[in-house]
Amino acid sequence: MCFHNSMTKKAKQLANRYQRKLNFSESATECAENLYHISAFNNPLYPVITASSEIQLYRWGLIPFWVKTEEDADSIRTKTYNARAESIFDKPSFRSSVTSKRCLIPSTGWFDWRHEKGKKIPYFIYVKDEEIFSMAGIYSEWQHPQTRQTLYTFSIITTAANELMRCIHNTNSVCLSSSIRKKKKNGFTPNSTALPSKNFCNLLIPIAWKLMLSTIIFSKNLPTTPQPSNPFPPPPNYTLGTCPNV
Numbered sequence: 001m002c003f004h005n006s007m008t009k010k011a012k013q014l015a016n017r018y019q020r021k022l023n024f025s026e027s028a029t030e031c032a033e034n035l036y037h038i039s040a041f042n043n044p045l046y047p048v049i050t051a052s053s054e055i056q057l058y059r060w061g062l063i064p065f066w067v068k069t070e071e072d073a074d075s076i077r078t079k080t081y082n083a084r085a086e087s088i089f090d091k092p093s094f095r096s097s098v099t100s101k102r103c104l105i106p107s108t109g110w111f112d113w114r115h116e117k118g119k120k121i122p123y124f125i126y127v128k129d130e131e132i133f134s135m136a137g138i139y140s141e142w143q144h145p146q147t148r149q150t151l152y153t154f155s156i157i158t159t160a161a162n163e164l165m166r167c168i169h170n171t172n173s174v175c176l177s178s179s180i181r182k183k184k185k186n187g188f189t190p191n192s193t194a195l196p197s198k199n200f201c202n203l204l205i206p207i208a209w210k211l212m213l214s215t216i217i218f219s220k221n222l223p224t225t226p227q228p229s230n231p232f233p234p235p236p237n238y239t240l241g242t243c244p245n246v
Contacts, residue, residue: 001082002135002156002173003040004111006124007047009033009132014047014055014106017132021054028057037111040081048139048154049104049190056103062155063142064093073142077153083138085159085174085204094155097138103190104176105135105156111217114168122217123168127175127207136174136204162206164214175207 007014011033015022024032031045032055038044040060048058061077076093083094109126127133139154157174165172 001169001171002110002112002158003081005038005040005046005105005107005156006109006111006126007033007035007038007106008108011047011055014132017106018049018055018104020049020052023054024057031057041078043077046154047106048137048152049106049134050101050139051190056152058103058139058152058154060154060156062093062097062138062140062153063151064140065096065142066092067142069145073144073151080153080155082158082171083155084171085157085201088138088157088204089201094138097140097155101139101141103137103139103154105137105154106132107135107173108132110173112165112169123214124217125165125168125212125214127177127211128213129211130177134176136176157204159204159206162209162212164209164212165206168214172206174204175212177207177211 032047045057048056062080063073113120136157158171161172
């Protein structure tokens with residue numbers, strides 16, 4: 001599963017990569033750049049690419065539009081950080097978003113753990129030769145029943161692990177390599193156009209393992225289990241993914 005992401009590029013680099021405009025406040029920009037580790041368990045703001053001409057900032061943890069109460073919203077979002085490709089059309093939480101609210105989740109890599117002899121070994125995984133790559137995602141718009149404020153949230157789509165990821169975990173984020181997407185006429189694109197389920201599922205396959213790289217993270221202070229605060233020692237000039245409410 002993908003619960004720990006990384007975005008270590010500047011917001012302007014994101015805008016250039018996806019040919020989108022930036023319209024962030026200064027505090028919001030902090031949620032979109034130089035973030036070495038972003039944990040889904042914090043329900044953070046994170047940059048998302050939709051059909052809009054501007055980069056969006058949505059909350060990680062999808063809340064379906066039909067949720068009635070704030071309590072139910074807080075509960076369900078802890079179960080929707082990821083959407084499994086093999087069941088995405090069957091789950092009530094994802095059915096409405098999967099064909100008409102597709103998005104791209106920018107990333108410079110993600111973290112996962114390999115279990116070996118009772119220990120959890122942390123890895124950093126990324127797509128080689130792409131400074132910023134895309135993960136397939138879906139999003140939703142939920143209106144708070146009391147405040148009537150609209151909250152935009154998203155989920156990252158996962159699929160079966162490829163040969164590289166099988167050594168670490170049994171699932172893989174649906175990574176969309178730029179070189180592969182350019183060869184496909186009807187690739188996974190961030191738009192609201194309905195896409196037949198058969199065609200959509202054909203896109204949600206593991207990326208070729210030869211396009212990926214992974215590295216073990218070594219640190220004396222690295223805890224054995226993921227922590228929402230600081231499980232990874234960030235390199236200089238990078239911050240952790242703890243964003244203000246903006």
